[in-house]
Amino acid sequence: MSVTVTAPDGVPEIRAGDDLAAALLTALGPGDLADGDVLVVTSKVVSKAEGRVVDGDREAWIDAETARLVALRGPTRIVRNRLGLTMAAAGVDASNVAQGSVVLLPLDPDASARRLRAAVAERRGVNVGVVVTDTAGRAWREGQTDIAIGAAGLAVLESFAGRVDAHGNELAVTAPAVADEIASAVELAQGKLGARPCAVLRGRADLVLPPGDDGPGAGALIRADGADLFGYGAREAVIQAVAARPAARTPFGSPVDAGDFVAALARAGIAARAAAPADVRTGRERRAAADIVAFAHGWESAETGDADTDLRFRPVTP
Amino acid sequence: MSVTVTAPDGVPEIRAGDDLAAALLTALGPGDLADGDVLVVTSKVVSKAEGRVVDGDREAWIDAETARLVALRGPTRIVRNRLGLTMAAAGVDASNVAQGSVVLLPLDPDASARRLRAAVAERRGVNVGVVVTDTAGRAWREGQTDIAIGAAGLAVLESFAGRVDAHGNELAVTAPAVADEIASAVELAQGKLGARPCAVLRGRADLVLPPGDDGPGAGALIRADGADLFGYGAREAVIQAVAARPAARTPFGSPVDAGDFVAALARAGIAARAAAPADVRTGRERRAAADIVAFAHGWESAETGDADTDLRFRPVTP
Numbered sequence: 001m002s003v004t005v006t007a008p009d010g011v012p013e014i015r016a017g018d019d020l021a022a023a024l025l026t027a028l029g030p031g032d033l034a035d036g037d038v039l040v041v042t043s044k045v046v047s048k049a050e051g052r053v054v055d056g057d058r059e060a061w062i063d064a065e066t067a068r069l070v071a072l073r074g075p076t077r078i079v080r081n082r083l084g085l086t087m088a089a090a091g092v093d094a095s096n097v098a099q100g101s102v103v104l105l106p107l108d109p110d111a112s113a114r115r116l117r118a119a120v121a122e123r124r125g126v127n128v129g130v131v132v133t134d135t136a137g138r139a140w141r142e143g144q145t146d147i148a149i150g151a152a153g154l155a156v157l158e159s160f161a162g163r164v165d166a167h168g169n170e171l172a173v174t175a176p177a178v179a180d181e182i183a184s185a186v187e188l189a190q191g192k193l194g195a196r197p198c199a200v201l202r203g204r205a206d207l208v209l210p211p212g213d214d215g216p217g218a219g220a221l222i223r224a225d226g227a228d229l230f231g232y233g234a235r236e237a238v239i240q241a242v243a244a245r246p247a248a249r250t251p252f253g254s255p256v257d258a259g260d261f262v263a264a265l266a267r268a269g270i271a272a273r274a275a276a277p278a279d280v281r282t283g284r285e286r287r288a289a290a291d292i293v294a295f296a297h298g299w300e301s302a303e304t305g306d307a308d309t310d311l312r313f314r315p316v317t318p
Numbered sequence: 319m320s321v322t323v324t325a326p327d328g329v330p331e332i333r334a335g336d337d338l339a340a341a342l343l344t345a346l347g348p349g350d351l352a353d354g355d356v357l358v359v360t361s362k363v364v365s366k367a368e369g370r371v372v373d374g375d376r377e378a379w380i381d382a383e384t385a386r387l388v389a390l391r392g393p394t395r396i397v398r399n400r401l402g403l404t405m406a407a408a409g410v411d412a413s414n415v416a417q418g419s420v421v422l423l424p425l426d427p428d429a430s431a432r433r434l435r436a437a438v439a440e441r442r443g444v445n446v447g448v449v450v451t452d453t454a455g456r457a458w459r460e461g462q463t464d465i466a467i468g469a470a471g472l473a474v475l476e477s478f479a480g481r482v483d484a485h486g487n488e489l490a491v492t493a494p495a496v497a498d499e500i501a502s503a504v505e506l507a508q509g510k511l512g513a514r515p516c517a518v519l520r521g522r523a524d525l526v527l528p529p530g531d532d533g534p535g536a537g538a539l540i541r542a543d544g545a546d547l548f549g550y551g552a553r554e555a556v557i558q559a560v561a562a563r564p565a566a567r568t569p570f571g572s573p574v575d576a577g578d579f580v581a582a583l584a585r586a587g588i589a590a591r592a593a594a595p596a597d598v599r600t601g602r603e604r605r606a607a608a609d610i611v612a613f614a615h616g617w618e619s620a621e622t623g624d625a626d627t628d629l630r631f632r633p634v635t636p
Binding site for chain 1: 327404414460483485486487488493496499507509511521549
């Protein structure tokens with residue numbers, strides 16, 4: 001069995017308002033797109049065509065695209081963005097675009113994929129699946145792979161639930177994320193220098209849905225918030241757990257000699273709130289909560305004479 | 319630019335001691351393997367050839383293959399295994415093998431890949447890269463993709479560090495994990511039913527290293543323990559933070575009316591240790607620590623008359 005990925009050269013630089021389908025179809029010759037193919041395009045050019053290139057402060061745009069913080073370390077800010085995607089910098093990118101500009105992800109990448117599929121059907125008369133890709137890091141592995149952030153007319157998860165192998169075992173792996181595998185396969189032919197923003201994958205017509213059925217889209221690949229065991233970085237999880245308790249609001253009810261620590265909390269979006277008196281039971285309880293928050297940030301509390309009035313912190317010594 | 323994946327039919331069932339290279343080369347015709355190709359093979363058949371099919375209790379084998387627990391929910395146990403891979407069930411699998419047996423991952427998949435590369439060079443006279451794959455879930459996305467757990471003669475990470483795009487921007491994505499993308503691409507042609515355990519990827523000869531240079535192997539794709547923001551599930555991170563504090567050893571110093579909660583802790587590898595008196599400062603402090611551990615497991619402490627002697631828990635009411 002064979003699968004082929006072909007990424008044409010010659011797609012022009014795309015600008016806001018351009019007819020993206022026309023630009024891609026010009027680069028793809030008549031034989032390059034057939035029934036059952038999957039047309040894959042980077043979110044970058046979709047965003048450019050849809051006018052999602054913006055000027056201004058990158059950090060402010062990351063804020064705007066962020067639903068909530070997931071993890072923070074050094075300059076790396078991993079967030080769950082408004083699409084539900086967990087990505088560094090919310091998917092806001094400053095490569096392959098004019099200097100000083102940044103590219104935001106498409107407003108609705110599944111809708112972008114549906115529009116592209118419809119345009120291909122109308123202009124070429126072929127039934128294809130469409131995938132819109134972006135590049136993402138992984139929790140436990142170095143480097144990045146391309147994933148599907150939009151899809152139309154494609155079975156994004158291949159279901160083996162209930163299927164048995166030749167030995168009669170029910171298959172433990174029940175759902176290969178084929179849309180993500182397609183995105184990764186295509187990246188191998190596209191490269192990262194922006195010159196080949198689209199590709200055609202041929203050989204898995206079984207995954208392409210009939211005309212009129214756009215399928216669930218790539219949104220179906222996003223694990224629901226709350227169903228996720230890794231919804232927070234390890235440190236941020238500790239902060240969340242503490243922040244959920246009233247006592248957690250108390251560490252900064254008394255003088256704190258830890259400017260760096262407070263700044264770290266502020267960067268993490270955890271405000272150093274003054275405690276209401278009712279939240280404070282005993283100095284020791286407050287210190288216990290403060291210790292755990294501090295531990296999550298690589299600090300520990302220093303013993304002082306009066307736990308009620310004097311909380312001090314120092315970096316954890318290994 | 320084109321990349322092609324071809325997965326031959328006709329690889330026989332592999333048994334312990336079989337000459338895997340011979341079996342694969344028989345299925346691959348003379349033109350199917352050329353200089354610059356990447357030969358990709360599932361860890362399943364590598365393990366079978368290397369005698370890593372074992373009988374006995376699957377859970378006990380998962381224990382044996384586990385370096386440490388990462389996250390636990392319901393029947394799903396995600397661990398960092400002895401290879402450093404973060405995977406459900408430590409990569410121990412019971413599919414595509416005789417019922418009652420389980421397949422362990424190869425002892426050293428990078429070494430397996432190197433042996434296969436050497437055998438191909440010797441018997442076919444061609445210089446290929448080799449990837450050994452397995453199937454893994456992801457932190458934030460539904461479904462599974464194939465990843466590279468072994469590699470030889472391949473640049474596993476393509477480095478763009480310092481490269482600039484056509485606009486003069488330094489590329490933010492500095493290292494596509496091409497070995498993982500190759501594994502994913504190949505899965506599309508192999509399928510999950512075990513009949514096509516190998517495939518050849520053609521078109522990225524630039525990633526294949528010269529004869530004699532096996533490269534860093536797929537081990538280079540594993541993020542170092544400790545460099546990882548997601549080394550624990552959110553709940554387990556809280557447990558770890560609390561367990562690092564002396565006070566955390568105290569929650570079970572007094573009677574606990576929460577069998578399910580204690581059992582959950584035990585399954586997570588957190589023993590319900592009796593506290594040494596010196597660890598206990600006040601009942602309220604103990605309760606504060608216990609509350610946070612409990613919160614991490616979806617429990618909360620119920621208010622009782624005497625915090626010093628009577629800690630009770632109930633499931634958190636949403």
